[in-house]
Amino acid sequence: MTRTEFDILCARHPGAVLSGPGELDAWKIGGKMFACFGHTDTRATNDDHAVVRCADGEMAKMLIETGTARKPAYFRGAWVRLDLADLDPEEAAHRIAVSYDTIRAGLTKKVQATLPPQET
Known part of the structure; x- marks a missing residue:
């Protein structure tokens, strides 16, 4: 999977916005990040x-233990790193959807009310 293909999957979600480029390129909903690409070297991006x-943290732990994902640098808890070269498009779509839904559900009701409706 390429960065462009991953971006297309993120962009499908209502209200998803890409911020960057910068220190961190991130997909956000309601100002909160649900997916990102980090720059580990200031001279080049790591896409x-x-x-x-x-x-939840248990799912993250299981994905890391089974080799589906890796522990990301600088993130704690329920965040996981997905290596794009090995990522199945269906798995990517599912992981992005879970991340988006989880972050969106955690937004305040006031912020949620400003967002486009979620597709069912």
Whole structure:
């Protein structure tokens, strides 16, 4: 999977906005990040992986233990690193959707009311 393909999957979600470029290129909903690409070197970007949120820490732990995901640098809890080269498009779509839904559900009701409706 390429960065462009991953971006297309993120952009499908209502209200998703790409911020960057900068220190961190991130997909956000309501101002909160649900997927990102980090720059580990100021001279070049690392578009070979993305970081997304799982519904909970147990799922993140299971994905890391099974080799589906890796522990991301600088993130704690329910965040996981996905290596794009090995990422199945269906798995990517699912992981992005879970991350988006989890972050969106955690937004305040006031912010949620300003967002486009979610597709069912």
